Amino acid sequence: MSSATVIRELSRFAKTTPASSQFAVDWLRKVPQNPNAVVCHPASTTAVADVLRWCSNHKVPVVPQGGYTGLVQGSVPHGSDIAVILSTRKLQDCAIDVSEQSMLCGAGLTLAHAQDSAAASGFSFPLDMGSKHSCTVGGNAATNAGGIHVVRFGSFRSNILAATAVLSCGSVVKAGNGLRKDNTGYDLKQLWVGSEGTLGVITDVAVALHPKATGRTTLRVQLADLREVDTLFSVARATFGPLLGAFEVIDAAGLGACGALEDDSVAVVAIVDVLEFADAPVHSQLEQFSATVPPNFDVRVAESGESQRRLWELRETLPVKLASMGPIYKFDLSFQREHFFDIVPKVREMVPPSVLVTGYGHFGDGNVHLNIVDRAGTQDAHIRGPVTDFIYSRTATLRGSISAEHGIGVEKKAAFHSLCQPQQLEMMRQIKQCFDPTGTMNP
Ligand SMILES: Cc1cc2nc3c(=O)[nH]c(=O)nc-3n(C[C@H](O)[C@H](O)[C@H](O)COP(=O)(O)OP(=O)(O)OC[C@H]3O[C@@H](n4cnc5c(N)ncnc54)[C@H](O)[C@@H]3O)c2cc1C
Structure with missing residues (x-):
């Protein structure tokens, strides 16, 4: 089948065009552009279902795509066979339930948009990462994204309350009902999490929100030995408990790449966020922390909002800097x-x-x-x-x-197959067969 035919047929359901490099080349620019890829932009779950059903009936592979910030070559079609990139970016629902402390997010909402919306209602969205202005909540779900707040809130999996997904046959499955407790049958929504587009297209997710901190203190801790980080982390966790918001590290080579290595004695820098809530100031914990860490640990507090911002910018822009x-x-x-x-x-x-x-x-x-x-x-x-x-x-x-x-994407597929227990692989194949019998989803 020609790409012109696919474009004509799918245009009945959603805007569909040849895929430019903006959609067909991955973030790391490792996958050559598939010249026969088309991109389709459904604006509703129903339109997603129509597109998937047509593709399944005609055995046309589909690659779901959010912000295409994925780093394992899974968000673009490989090779030169005809393939449909199903962009979720038009799925922009956003609704907060204040009393349930949860948020319904269309799959195409960017993470930054979700964070801002949550903050405007007095909540914290559980995820944060350097790609937040481009990556989507649907992509975060599909990759079980982590990021810098996992130490406090867990990964995406720990925060999902419900999801709507469309199977390759066009069937719409609503899994979970937003309740915090629900033990009726298998927890299907968790199967979508981390499925990387192989089991269907997630069109919306309900995510648990958390109380927003009223302030935070950022520490920069320089250490002369990589092995000291474990000690530092143990002290931070014991001292700050649930107020430990983030604990990131960059070694000397990474600091050097950013021009942020102060001298040759530094082996690693830790960036630590300590959260504060109005009813519980953290002064005493900060003092206790400084008194407990070994004296050779160089602990500095980011004194201003600007130095705090610069520290986090250092960490968040490091992947971009290295890739350049x-x-x-x-x-x-x-x-x-x-x-x-x-x-x-x-x-x-x-x-x-x-x-x-x-x-x-x-x-x-x-x-x-x-x-x-x-x-x-x-x-x-x-x-x-x-x-x-x-x-x-x-x-x-x-x-x-x-x-x-x-x-896993495409990049780590061979390694995954060789390292995964055969029984587990076989179970995963059976799950894939059950959800996507025609094998069109992210083949
Ligand atoms: C600078 C930078 C920093 C990053 N930092 C982190 C980090 O700290 N933590 C982290 O976990 N990741 C990080 N990433 C990786 C990436 O941002 C995450 O994997 C993110 O969750 C991908 O979201 P996306 O919308 O860009 O998905 P895409 O790249 O578009 O897609 C990723 C995979 O999910 C599938 N998919 C996307 N949307 C859907 C959907 N709605 N339904 C079904 N399948 C779908 C795609 O087919 C693909 O297999 C970083 C990337 C960059 C470039």
């Missing part, structure tokens, strides 16, 4: 916290000095972003081969995960 320095290889690993930095120096020893190897990320969740930047552009085969093999085998040895929060 050369071909980048991203590994999104998780471990027990004591192993957080285990792999980073070992990988550095495997590559020439022209290759930048940095470890940063969500220490509170044991989620290290190991980024390798091939600044000279000469090490592709070595990094894709022996270095990647080492990273995955070491991760398996340490009983870690090769995808903490970004998902």
